[in-house]
Amino acid sequence: xxxxxxxxxxxxxxxxxxxxxxxxxxxxxxxxxxxxxxxxxxxxxxxxxxxxxxxxxxxxxxxxxxxxxxxxxxxxxxxxxxxxxxxxxxxxxxxxxxxxxxxxxxxxxxxxxxxxxxxxxxxxxxxxxxxxxxxxxxxxxxxxx
Amino acid sequence: xxxxxxxxxxxxxxxxxxxxxxxxxxxxxxxxxxxxxxxxxxxxxxxxxxxxxxxxxxxxxxxxxxxxxxxxxxxxxxxxxxxxxxxxxxxxxxxxxxxxxxxxxxxxxxxxxxxxxxxxxxxxxxxxxxxxxxxxxxxxxxxxxxxxxxxxxxxxxxxxxxxxxxxxxxxxxxxxxxxxxxxxxxxxxxxxxxxxxxxxxxxxxxxxxxxxxxxxxxxxxxxxxxxxxxxxxxxxxxxxxxxxxxxxxxxxxxxxxxxxxxxxxxxxxxxxxxxxxxxxxxxxxxxxxxxxxxxxxxxxxxxxxxxxxxxxxxxxxxxxxxxxxxxxxxxxxxxxxxxxxxxxxxxxxxxxxxxxxxxxxxxxxxxxxxxxxxxxxxxxxxxxxxxxxxxxxxxxxxxxxxxxxxxx
Numbered sequence: 001x002x003x004x005x006x007x008x009x010x011x012x013x014x015x016x017x018x019x020x021x022x023x024x025x026x027x028x029x030x031x032x033x034x035x036x037x038x039x040x041x042x043x044x045x046x047x048x049x050x051x052x053x054x055x056x057x058x059x060x061x062x063x064x065x066x067x068x069x070x071x072x073x074x075x076x077x078x079x080x081x082x083x084x085x086x087x088x089x090x091x092x093x094x095x096x097x098x099x100x101x102x103x104x105x106x107x108x109x110x111x112x113x114x115x116x117x118x119x120x121x122x123x124x125x126x127x128x129x130x131x132x133x134x135x136x137x138x139x140x141x142x143x144x145x
Numbered sequence: 146x147x148x149x150x151x152x153x154x155x156x157x158x159x160x161x162x163x164x165x166x167x168x169x170x171x172x173x174x175x176x177x178x179x180x181x182x183x184x185x186x187x188x189x190x191x192x193x194x195x196x197x198x199x200x201x202x203x204x205x206x207x208x209x210x211x212x213x214x215x216x217x218x219x220x221x222x223x224x225x226x227x228x229x230x231x232x233x234x235x236x237x238x239x240x241x242x243x244x245x246x247x248x249x250x251x252x253x254x255x256x257x258x259x260x261x262x263x264x265x266x267x268x269x270x271x272x273x274x275x276x277x278x279x280x281x282x283x284x285x286x287x288x289x290x291x292x293x294x295x296x297x298x299x300x301x302x303x304x305x306x307x308x309x310x311x312x313x314x315x316x317x318x319x320x321x322x323x324x325x326x327x328x329x330x331x332x333x334x335x336x337x338x339x340x341x342x343x344x345x346x347x348x349x350x351x352x353x354x355x356x357x358x359x360x361x362x363x364x365x366x367x368x369x370x371x372x373x374x375x376x377x378x379x380x381x382x383x384x385x386x387x388x389x390x391x392x393x394x395x396x397x398x399x400x401x402x403x404x405x406x407x408x409x410x411x412x413x414x415x416x417x418x419x420x421x422x423x424x425x426x427x428x429x430x431x432x433x434x435x436x437x438x439x440x441x442x443x444x445x446x447x448x449x450x451x452x453x454x455x456x457x458x459x460x461x462x463x464x465x466x467x468x469x470x471x472x473x474x475x476x477x478x479x480x481x482x483x484x485x486x487x488x489x490x491x492x493x494x495x496x497x498x499x500x501x502x503x504x505x506x507x508x509x510x511x512x513x514x515x516x517x518x519x520x521x522x523x524x525x526x527x528x529x530x531x532x533x534x535x536x537x538x539x540x541x542x543x544x545x546x547x548x549x550x551x552x553x
Contacts, residue, residue, distance in 0.1 A: 013543055020536045069466035071473055093477040108480040110377035123374045125338075125346040 051140040057081070062097040068144050072131050073097070073104060077115060081135070083142045084117045084128040095128070104128065204286040229268055229278040233259060236279045255279075258358035265358075275316065282306055282356075298356075301339060303349035304330055311350075329406035337410075348374065367405075368398040375399075381487035396423075411483070413438050413445075437486050440494050444482055444501040448475050451508040463515045468508050475504040 007015075049072075051065045057076035064071050064086050071086035071094050086095050088106040095113070098105035103120065104113040111122030118127045132143035198215070205211060218235060237256035239245050246253045259265040259279075267273035282297055289296035297306045308327035310316055317324040330336050330350070338347035353370050354361060362370045368391070372379030382388060382398070390396035402419035403411065416438050424430040455472055459465045482497040 010546060013539060013546065017536075017539050017543060020532070020539060023532065024536075066466065066470050069469045071470060087473065091476075091480050092473070093480050094473050108377065108477065108484055109375065110380065119346075122376055123346075125344050 047144050048134070048141045049144075051083075051142050054135055054138050054140055057140065060097075060099065060102060064094070065142060067131065067142055072142055074133070074140065074142060075104070075115065081133040081140055082115060083131040083133050084113070085131065085145065087128075088124055089119070089126040089128065090122070090124040201286050208284075208286060208288045209290055210286075210288055228272070229274050229276070230272070232278050232280055233265075233268065255357045258355070262355065262357065262359045263361075275319070277310060281310070300345040300347075300349055301343070303351055304336065304340070307350045326406045329404075333406060333408045334410040335408055367400055371399040377484055378487050381484060381493075384493070385487060385489045387489065413441055433489065433491070436491050437489065437494065440491065440498045441479075441482060441486065444479050444498050447502055447505040448472075448479050451475060451505040451512075454509060454512045458512050458515060461519070463512075463519060465512070465515070468511050471504050471508045471511070475501050475508070478504060 049065055049067045051063055051074045057063070057074075059076055059078050062073055062075045064073050066072070072083050073086040073095060074081060074083045075097065084104065087093075088095050088108065088111055090106065090109055090111050093106050093108040095104050095106045095111075097103075098112065101112065102115070104115075104117070105111070106113075106122065106124065109123050111124040112120050113124065113128050114120050116127070117130050119125070129145045131145050134141045134143065202215075205213070205215075233256060240251070241253050241256050243253040260269055264276040264278070267276045268278065284297055289299075291298045291300075293299060294301065296302065304327055311322070312324055312327045314324040327350075331340070335348045338344040339349060351359065352373075368379055368382065378399075387396050387398075387401075391398045401422075402415060403409070409415070416434050420431065420434045424434070452472055455465050455468045458468070478497050478501040482494055482501060485494045485497055488494075
């Protein structure tokens, strides 16, 4: 082994300390950078969720999407999009779409809601909460209520 | 058209006549009312009529009939209603007139409906003066809109209004009717929703019995009445063996298991009480009951465990948004399962039971994975502590080196 390449004890100690300080600096600044960097992932505080492309919906087609962990039913009518909480106001079942009646239907106790979210048949006591809809660059965005 | 009550025209005339004619009007020979009539004429002449009935005029002023004058109903004669039939006919003189009711959006068939009710039948065919007539439920001078919380006919006040007669043991005994129906109703789930939770869509007496046409539903109509709200259960019940028994008159549809006035929130406990009423000595049917109860309890137990695990994970700070969505799905399946039991067919229940168990299994697996990841993150603290320890040793060595002044 070439003795000229021998690293002194002081130099080795300095390398170790330098590496340690660098690791500490990365650990210290990375959380700061995560705030500065734009958010890439969906999180619980997200206020608006995409239900898909506007062109993916035919008239009277529906889709259930999760907004803040809660199901929301999106309906395309000839007049535009409507979105309502998909949780039935009776016993909390997830509602669906009755194509024949063109109404939102609860599968548990046959509760029906019209396209304003108002209960029109069955036991639901209150209307479904409505969510705002915005079309952004052809994307159907559902706002949290 | 003006109301056609015989006294109204005379009373209207009274206000337009000179004093001599007023006295003449007062002295018309109607022995039962001449004294009262004369008193009113004197009060009218002195301008004291309203003051003499201040309490009543205040009630009328606050009522839906504020625009009416006393004489529109009384014609200057408080005794102008010799019996309850006259009351019904007086009210109907306006309320059966479609043209008069149209501006208020009110139906004009109340009297016709009333005549079909047990109350109306007794009044018009037997001249029973104890039965309820318009003023017993709506009030006389203080009639308020149905949506007013002070109205006797407000949904939350209906049990008390009906109870004024139907909880009167002495009165009900004359008709051989029970007087505990209102007390029983108040123990029901319907009353809990209406009176405790303020849910005005919950059924009151009139939801099942009708209001103006109040009559108890017959055996064949019970399912129809309950099915107005509980349509899904009715539909499923029609697929059950009990539907045939009900058509044969052997089974009183919903109320055979759920009771009528004291309807409790349905739970699996009901299977223990209701089925044995008819099937106590029928092991085959009891085994079917146990199978259905087992499916519901298994699914409910699995759901409760999953809900507990999700709640615990949420409290610990784990991101459980997806699992909460799955819980909603499991709740939907289990609620459908509980309704499905009306078919009394395990094969019909099985898809919902299986789906509930599948969703619960997904939830528990996801929560397990989240907890494992959290455990791994906690384990990562060990290398961090080792790193800090090594750094401490290195700083100690560096300090010693500097203190020694060792150039190498």
